[in-house]
Amino acid sequence: MRRRRVPEELGITVVILLVGAVIGLLSPRFLSLDNLQLLLLNGTVIAFLALGQAFVLLTGGIDLSTGSVIALTGMTAALAMRAGLPWWAAALVALAVGALVGFINGSLVHHLKLPPFIVTFAAFGYAASIPLILTGANSVNVTDPMFAFIGRGSLFGIPMPVVLVALAALxxxxxxxxxxxxxxxxxxxxxxxxxxxAGIPSGRVTVLVYVLSGVCAAMGGLITTSRLMVGYPSAGSGNELFYSIAAAVVGGVSLFGGIGSVQGALLGAILIATVSNGMNVVGVESYWQPLVIGVIILAGVTIDTYRRRMSLTELLRRKLRAGPPVTPTADRSAPAVAAGSSAATARREH
Incomplete structure (x- = not known):
């Protein structure tokens, strides 16, 4: 009899409910409609960052530039509108800038074989410096009032940022x-x-995931700037990077690549947003938040490593029970088996 597979997202869903219940007991204000709406709005930026980070992590990479891209793209949109572009054109320019940063990151990782950590850490530096250089470290007011629709508008009563996240996730x-x-x-x-x-264009895939991460970070920059109606050169310099990694990892996206889902990344973003908002509501000082997020990342990586080892052990047991392989050579690791089967599927689809 075949056992039913328990969804991996069930565990984090239970954790979210438990965390929400505990915070609700500590502070009834947490469950108020206004606070839940604020949690959702703040969570949309984290969700976009987590979605982009998830794609990069699925290929075994990492993107450390997301926080700086928020500032770069937000300031780009503000400067474009000040130069006379309509709000929608300024938004497209900002998205293009985010995609460009991602394209540069992906190209350097694939073509020059540079470590993703180094490439994206360098992007973190220049993406944070460019807005400061362009504006002399000054903020830029948004001149087009229609731009507020991205971060403050609503569609059928649903906040526009939530609608955008839902569409992107779909x-x-x-x-x-x-x-x-x-x-x-x-x-x-x-x-x-x-x-x-197996014939898979790994270069295109690598560049694509970094471009998607850059676009998602740009969406975070647009939402942030639209809500404030001011472009800040220091936007995204807080905990956004930690949030994006933590949300993806606790949502089940493996740091080793090849494992994870969109719905898991979204649930991870909800958990991180809930923890962050709950700490603010309860009255915990802000400097405690990086510590808590760091512990969450450490716990997620530990669980991911343990899960990976258990998967390898189970695979080896199955291979031993099945007997010697038919082919002269055997796969050396579980990831190779998974990738080989996926590659074969991909080639059949073509």
Missing amino acids: VFYVVLRHTATGVHIYAVGGNAETARL
């Missing part, structure tokens, strides 16, 4: 689960060399 879910591109992303994260030998 598109990303379809891409990951129902397209060859999604199969390629998982395959590259499972084992890049096996994916390459």
Whole structure:
């Protein structure tokens, strides 16, 4: 009899409910309608960052530039409107800038074989410096009142940032689960060399995920700037980077690549937003928040490492029970097996 598979997202859903219940007992104001709306609005930026970070992590990379891209793209939109562009054109320019940063990151990682940590850490530096240089470290007021619709508007009573996150999550879910591109992303994260030998364009996949991360960070920059109607050169310099990594990791996206889902990343973002908002409501000092988020990241990585080891152990047991392989050579690791099967599926789809 085949056992039913328990969704991996069930665990984090239970954790979110427990955390919300505990914070609600400590402070009844947490469950008020106004605070829950604030939690959702603040969580949309984290959600966008987590979605972009999840795509990069699925390929075994990491993006440390997300916080700085928030400032860069927000200031780009504000400066574009001050130069006379309509709000929608300024938003498109900002998204293009985010995509450009991602394209540079992905190209350097793939073509020059540089470590993603170093490449994106360098991007973190220049993306944070450019807005300061362009404005002399001064803020820029948004001149087009229509721009407020992105961060303050609503559609059928639903805040526009929440609508944008929902649309992005739906598109990303379809891409990951129902397209060859999604199969390629998982395959590259499972084992890049096996994916390459299977004919998967790993270079395109690598560049694509970093571009998506840059676009998601740009959406975070647009929402932040739109809500404040001011472009701040220091926006995104707080805990946004930690939030994006923590949300993706606790949502089940593996730091080793090849494992994770869009819905898991979204749930991770909700958990991080809940913890952050709850600490503010309860009255915990802000300097405690990085410590808590750091512990959450450490716990997520520990669980991910343990899960990976258990998967490898279970795979080895199955192979031993099945007997010697038919082919002369055997796969050396679980990721290689996963990537090989994904690559074969991808090639059949083509």
